[in-house]
Amino acid sequence: MADCITCKNKNCLINKNSTDPRLADFLKNKHTIKCKKSQQFIMEGTPAHGLFFAYEGKVKVVKTGVNDREQIVRFAKDGEIIGHRGGFGSSKYYSISAQALEDSTLCYFSKEDLKNILLNIPKLTFDFMLFYADELSESETRVRKLAQMSVRERVIDTLLFMDRKFGSTDQLLNIRLSRKDYADYSGTTEEQVIRILSTLKKEGLLNAKGRKLGILDFETLQNEISKHTYSPNS
DNA sequence: CCATTAAGAGTGT
DNA sequence: ACACTCTTAATGG
Numbered sequence: 001m002a003d004c005i006t007c008k009n010k011n012c013l014i015n016k017n018s019t020d021p022r023l024a025d026f027l028k029n030k031h032t033i034k035c036k037k038s039q040q041f042i043m044e045g046t047p048a049h050g051l052f053f054a055y056e057g058k059v060k061v062v063k064t065g066v067n068d069r070e071q072i073v074r075f076a077k078d079g080e081i082i083g084h085r086g087g088f089g090s091s092k093y094y095s096i097s098a099q100a101l102e103d104s105t106l107c108y109f110s111k112e113d114l115k116n117i118l119l120n121i122p123k124l125t126f127d128f129m130l131f132y133a134d135e136l137s138e139s140e141t142r143v144r145k146l147a148q149m150s151v152r153e154r155v156i157d158t159l160l161f162m163d164r165k166f167g168s169t170d171q172l173l174n175i176r177l178s179r180k181d182y183a184d185y186s187g188t189t190e191e192q193v194i195r196i197l198s199t200l201k202k203e204g205l206l207n208a209k210g211r212k213l214g215i216l217d218f219e220t221l222q223n224e225i226s227k228h229t230y231s232p233n234s
Numbered sequence: 235c236c237a238t239t240a241a242g243a244g245t246g247t
Numbered sequence: 248a249c250a251c252t253c254t255t256a257a258t259g260g
Contacts, residue, residue: 179243191248194244210255211242 003027004107009079012053013131014107017124026117031108035100042098048087050110054080057104058166058175062097062184072185074135075101075165075175084135087111088118101175145228146187153225154186155196159206160222163215171207171214178211 004018004027017023035041035057042052044064059076073096076082082098085091088111118125145157159173166175177185183193197213200206205221207214215221222229 178241189248190242191244198244 004030007055007079009053009055012079013081013124013127014053014109015079016127017121020121020123022121023117023124026109026113029110029113033106033108035104035106037100037102040097040099041106042083042094042096044094044097046094047092048083048085048094048111050083050108051086051088051114052082052098053107053109054078054082055105055107057106058101059104059106060099060101060181062099063095064097070184071187072181075185077166081131082106084132086114088115101177101181149225149228151186151188151192152196153228154188155182155193156200156221157225157228158182158186159213159215160218160225162213163218168214171216172209172212173214176212 004012004014004023007015007018009015014023014027018027032055033041033052042061044062054076056078059082060072061074061076061082063071063073065071076098083094083096085095086109087094118128145154149157162173162175162177166173168174179193179197180190182197183190186193197206197208201208205215205217207216
């Protein structure tokens with residue numbers, strides 16, 4: 001596989017700093033992991049040895065709650081980090097699980113290597129800090145939405161989010177999720193999601209080809225949740 | 235390629 | 248939430 005310097009994922013924090021000569025040895029220690037669809041590669045509560053980056057593919061990050069109810073915490077695509085703390089911080093264990101949503105390729109760095117470069121390359125550390133700050137901000141916005149939006153609003157918000165994150169082609173979202181996944185991200189049950197999706201279809205706001213969903217009327221959907229999205233963060 | 239089966243979607247209660 | 252039906256995807260010959 002391509003090395004970090006020539007990597008296509010220009011948004012990756014490692015790629016952005018890959019020309020720094022001090023990174024050369026570190027980059028040699030990168031591992032590449034192939035992951036089949038549905039394969040879980042981080043298990044919550046398991047000792048953390050490092051940090052993953054999605055090289056290619058899509059991943060969901062999940063936190064398990066009571067009665068095995070799952071909450072999808074975030075999604076990751078090309079160039080993005082999975083397992084934010086990766087064991088180089090205070091906790092020795094992963095606080096989340098991660099599962100591939102499609103066949104994916106992951107890059108992996110050990111926590112020792114990571115610690116080393118974070119302590120020695122300020123620019124990279126600064127980029128990480130900015131990234132974490134943005135993530136925290138987004139996470140805060142999500143807390144508010146989960147608390148204040150109605151179920152229907154949360155489902156709509158999730159649909160719009162999927163379009164922003166993964167894009168659409170031919171009026172179909174470029175991601176394939178089960179209704180359960182939509183529920184686990186929106187903080188509802190599968191049945192609720194199914195019902196809301198089918199009413200959205202009847203209202204002509206949503207499109208479905210097979211299992212794929214497509215947004216037909218962005219404006220109406222946007223308007224319906226606009227009172228929650230006046231703030232700078234989506 | 236088609237048939238069988240498993241997984242997921244949808245609906246009524 | 249559960250039970251049931253219908254649809255779609257996966258498997259294997």
